[in-house]
Amino acid sequence: MSEATAAARQEHASTAVPLLEVSGVRKSFRVARNAAGHNRLTALDGVDLRLGRGETLGLVGESGCGKSTLARVLLLLERPDSGTVRFDGTDPFSLKGKDLLAWRRRVQMVFQDPFASLNARMSAADIIGEPWRTHRDVMPTAREREARVRELLDLVGLRAGDAFRYPNEFSGGQRQRLGIARALALNPDLIVCDEPVSALDLSVQAQVLNLLADLRQRLQVSYVFISHDLSVVRHVADRVSVMYLGKVIEHGSTEDVFERPLHPYTEALMSAAPALDVSGAVPRGDRVVLRGEIPSPLDPPSGCRFRTRCPHAVDLCAATAPPLRTRDDATSARLEPHEGLCHFPLDS
Template identity: 70%
Template sequence: MSDAPLLEVRDLTKIFPVRHAGKRKELRALDGVSLDLHRGETLGLVGESGCGKSTLARSLLMLETPDSGSVRFDGVDPTTTKGADLLAFRRRVQMVFQDPFASLNARMSAGDIVSEPWRTHTGLHKTSRDRAARMSELLDLVGLRSSDAGKYPQEFSGGQRQRLGIARALALEPDVIVCDEPVSALDLSVQAQVLNLLNDLQQQLGVAYLFISHDLSVVRHVADRVVVMYLGRIIEQGETESTFERPQHPYTGALLSAAPSLDHERRREQIILSGEIPSPLDPPSGCRFRTRCWKATDVCATALPPLAVDPVDGGHTAECFHPLGSQEQELASSQAG
């Protein structure tokens, strides 16, 4: 993994104007998000629905324009690029979607689906012979057959359709692939096959993944580092093993303690969160998580928490006034294991 980040995000903010109960309000989907993604790395992104994961992904793909903050991709700010430069950026950042059927055009054959990106990005594989040869290579690369090129999406299984989606994402030889819940719609046995495929492709091609998932066991299996989001903010991030073994933020600890476990005695010791997730239209002051946190005190309502640093791993940090103690960390990590 290179020391210099391929993708640098600093203090990214995205606000959507909405009308609620007849009043104009602001939905702060992203609120000061900062992260790095290195070449050849898998960065796991976790959090409950509505925390801002999809908005962050769309902002990194330049499908949403951030309101403030900066994004630098390979040293260039894609938010200021237009025309051919923006097209060149989008070639280097691709996406694999959650639903392998809805994301594919049912009226197009597998070969046409893989080849379609070359109609827009005309600099790659200019001749029909080159395109046909590369299409066959890509199908083979993801575990399909070149003879499958004439089939339509409905003729494939779910796992095969997701392989086809991965082949399409690889067609433009990207540096980064955003994987949005790429295995959540698949059976468990098929999930493992697709995850192994993604890992093999990363080892072979050096592509980096931003891997979005609700499944903590999947994230632990695939990610080098983990980012935890809550109500538009990154509240914890660090190396995967450090985050799973020594969670610092109470929210991360609660997520890990709720993960499936074969040890039913320990499973009953799950950290139970009280209260509902606050509305992103009216988030709590100070720490966003304080209204559900069993460790919250008056100071948690007054300001954004400082960064708590894992004493073992200085690169593992959490936004928290009252980070978890060793017993709470042990409880959480025992469930995630």
């Protein structure tokens, strides 16, 4: 991408229109009927998100909370049952033909497994250039494609000579860099990163995370960063959304969510994250231990979804769905309000 393109994106980022806006998205799937007679699995239940240009939104939560389903909706691989998704002010689900094909250039994906996501029979150059076989007008000539492959390899920290190597000749970290280069081939505005470093060694994780941060600064690309590793999310994200059983139960700036959580579930997540105290002088606070298992999305609890595991739950939590509580303080005001779905937020 040229400097002029990156500069144009940065100028556009100052406008009020967000790059991505998700409002009230619901998605369910028909499955085998369970013992209680339910056969609709609710993966997403009224999800709201907002992402600005050049920002990174961290999406965290336990397995089965709906993170990957939401990613598939953002990539138009799943159509929501209700709600709206607007990308740069446009509903992508309303697009067809050439308009839809042009939109798909703007949203790309970096996958979790760098070994399974690359075709073992294709060279690095073929893998990077595969999107151009569909979007032929992006790089119409062989000379342009060869030059762009070398540029992308250099951009992600690989050598020009690596273009002729095959995936089995790369390490795990190098494969993920190759996957990132492929995602950048069409100059996207948004990259959905689904656990992009969970399959890598810790030292390699840091290198890939630093690469993603550098690319965001240089290219003004936005990320939706899905991860179960809270330390990784804290390192890369500007804002964080915490999901539980298909709902976003807390949302705010990374500092607010990690340092001053509103929801008891977020507090438990932060408590469970490993922490290293090299001095040994400052003990950690009391660990919050959740009891019980995550309820089935086939038959979620009434009222508050988290009440069956919440140490603060009362009768009100079972009878009524919690309202959206907003904390207004100087830190949250820098980005947007710190919000949580809870009858009794932790600061009350």
